[in-house]
Amino acid sequence: MPTERILLVGVNHTSAPLAVREKMALTGGYEEPLQRLSTIPGCREYYLLSTCNRVELLLVAEPGAQLEDELIRFLFGGRISAEKCREYIYIYYDEKAVRHLFMVATSLDSMIIGEAQILGQLKEAYRHASRQHSTGPLLNRLLHKSFSVAKRVRSETGIGSSAVSISYAAVQLAKKIFGSLKDKKVLLVGAGEMAELAAEHLVGQGVDEVVVANRTLSRAVDLAKRFNGTAVSLEELVLQLERVDILISSTGASGIILHKDQVRPVMRLRRNKPLFLIDIAVPRDLDPGLNDLENVFVYDIDDLTSVVELNKSEREKEAVKAGRIVDEEVLKFQRWYKGMDVTPTIAAMRKKADDICRMELEKTLPRLQCLSDKERQSVEKMAAAIISKILYDPLVFLKQDSCKHDSKVKVDMLRTIFGLEDDNE
């Protein structure tokens, strides 16, 4: 029994190129692969995670070269030679496996650090595994722990706070120009999905009014209705520039639709109030020269992407903090894991019983003043005897090697029944 270890085998976006990940045998649902895993000898508990960036197996099993080969065959389906496969995968045992799982759950191992999706995918995978009863006391504990670690990282670090999408970047820039967006007006030129998304974010920040200009007016009217705004025709573009503050352009036009010379006179009419022009169309809609005008700020899709990159590096700083939390939690889990053996469990049960016995005696004996020393000793003996008789059967159950029960299951059961779970300080 003690030879069983926690084992994690997997492939992710850094260990294997997309071409290899595409060949991975695991497509479709979780049921069939989990079924196949159960046939591999030596796997006591198992769990499988499959996302577009990673495929990972987490097992409690008796390790050995043979098991590793089996798992590799399971992952790659024999489509790539075994030696080649070893270059793409990572195999972690025990503490390292736990750490890796926590890193995945907290998104520290993701392509975009701080993304929130992975936790949902992890929970989904766990749901499938527990439905098939493939997880036992160890993995249940471990996976639940990984969820709470992810939660802790999210609340204690700023890892998920900075904007890593184009539309968030637009909001962030708008705030650096205007301060508050409360009384600002937005003009959407073209009714693309991206523009709609960006407008949604701006409205979420309290933008006052949304105006939609589109070649086909009906589409403009539809979109305007969504934001309680107004629709105008594309010919009114320059006229509208007098009163809006932010413009998001995403038309399919083949050329520039707004030139520097058209905007220059508008700025005088606007009394130089700043104008934030966002061009998310490819090819570009707005003249890049507009950026030279005073109080006009033009950002195209590449510029916004660079803001996103900047935010990513900001997140990486927070990731250091998150890494420390993960370290802490791995340590805590290791402490719990060590206690999951038979011997420490027996000791913990005895200690708990002895503690209760001692406390009760200390409470009762001072009140029994009439007792002689000898009688007092008898009472103490009696209490100790009760304790050991009650503990006798559970201890026998724990120690016996039956093939019906896994020792980990037994340990877990007794630890739960006797309330020995207060390992979290």
Add this chain to the structure above:
Amino acid sequence: MMTEISYLLFQTVLAVTFLACAAYVVFFISRNKKVRTIARWILIASGILQTLSLISRALLTGYAPVTSQHEAIAFFAWATTWAYLSFRWRYTVKNFGTFASLLILILLMISAAVSREPAPLVPALQSWWLPVHAGVSFVAYGFLALAFCGGLMYLLQEKELKSKRFGYFFSRLPSLDALDQLNSHCLTAGFLFLTLGIITGTMWAHQAWGSYWQWDPKETWSLITWFIYLIQVHQRITGGWRGKRAAVMAILGFSAVVFTLWGVTFLLGGVHSYAH
């Protein structure tokens, strides 16, 4: 006795202001809000100590302490400190304190570097117009110095936004709108006091020399400065001058202020010259 007290007070002011400035710089780098609160309290302490220092100097010399270079610059620092604190009381502009406290520290350091000998005042100028005229003018300079700081911050932030290369300052500086409003508030207050300064100056001149205006170089330059700010205020109201142009004008205007204060004294001379 008074000399020692005055000297010690000034040294304390210098040390406390240095601490305030250091705390603000730490806040600028670390963005730890607790540090900012500490920095603000130290700056308030510095403001109070500067007031005491000026009073001790006034007791020492017997008149408003603005007649020597040392006193004038210390007075300037005092005015800037209180202009900042009064501004801070009404408005919040992210990291403005770092820039303002740095300017105050620089002023105090210049003041510490020049001779601290009191400059005797000719009897003709010993009048209660002296503290009024100097006080009002320096408060104006204080606000205009703040507008200058705001202008620098605006140019830094605008450069990041226009070039789209986001460096160290981007996340640490406030929004352009906040900086533009800072410019507007400080300019309005500064211009008001500047106008009062010139009016009280002419009154005093009339009392001392019998004529309101005598085209002394300092008077001429004050008028030039005043016109620079007049154009700014006028254009802001009528033409919508704002943003970068306003920031550049605030910096230009402040250079005129600095020239009026020192350039004129060293290069051109005249009745306003200190320590003659």
